[in-house]
Amino acid sequence: MNYLESLKWRYATKKFDAQKRIEPEVLDRIIEAGGLTATSLGLQAIKILRLEDENLREAILPHCFNQRQVVDASDLLILCVDTDIDQNKIDAYINLVAKTRNQHIDDLQGFKKMISGYLSSFESRKPMQEWLARQSYITLGTLLTACAMERLDSCPMEGFRPKEVAKVLQLEEEGLFPILLLPVGYRADNDRNQHLRKVRKPLDEFLLVR
Template sequence: MDTIKQLEWRYATKKFDASKKLSKAKLNVITQAFNLTATSFGLQTIKLIVIEDKKIREPLVEAAYHQSQVLNASHLLIICIQKNIEDDDVKNYYNNIKDIRNTPENILKPYREDLISMMQGMSEQVGQQWSTNQAYIALGNLMTVCAIEGIDSCPMEGFSSTKYDEILKLDEKGLKSVLLLPIGYRAEDDMFATFKKVRKPIEEAVIII
């Protein structure tokens, strides 16, 4: 696989072929990639909602300023953050470390206590912004994985998070939507697929010291 070639092939898909669906195997790659995304401290205060059912997606189109990709893509991915970061989030994380790596409690305890203290020191607003930063890492990772897998995608910030949260009852789950990523396969008549990429020369974008 030529990674650069696939990244050049990728573009923000404006028109999806509504008749084409991702296989379960492809969707599994996407969900696994999300779960393997790097997050600060490995705490994973983000969640991924995957919606295939078009009846559920129909009311979401208007709340995304009528962007058709929300409905016509094979699946709609919604990256969410936890509204609040609780002590149990940190405790559960370190319990997983203990179970998976058999790390002794005396080694984990000071790190766990420091991270709990750090999270408690964040206001709700700061905590949500911190989690949102992780969501963007996940978005970039998913877009790259999609390109490598030959899956089209379209990252979106243009939607009403408040309306999405209301329609999907995310507040009941303690979540807040922050990013959308419709995924699927481009329509043959999407003219944007043929446009040449516009980027700065590599010498202007990258500084090597």
């Protein structure tokens, strides 16, 4: 039951210790966990951007309403979605499936047709982007849990201006759009939130049985 204790331990850290750094191998495990997250169709049409450049972190701070977690946390992960899934990307995914599972490409044509059909069912880019954004939230859940089990602090953040952040980081040129920010690191000793009791509904109110 260690994962329950870890989840009880975690909270949205508002103030990080800017002097404490995450060991590289620990951060690598966190990111690998994110990569193992379930995604619709298995497409993984999202990317995790690890923003290492301190100047860029300072540059996006005004577009994050000056929330200091963005610059004070040991590391900043940005969950981005692919803004354009074309046939070439679908083909690349099918080729990866074939190679990984030692399957003949012809045996995957039905799967490929199903993916193409599903994606073409979106009437415009907006609903597709909303669908992709939901994939990033699934990944966020995995990252938060992995951080908690590593006893790393984190703070999921929607409170930023994504278009401005994308512009600063030149994400549009790479066909990406930022959905979530995730500063990770170690809580500051004077972060008051760490001493507050976690507020959650009782299980009998959270769970519905029919």
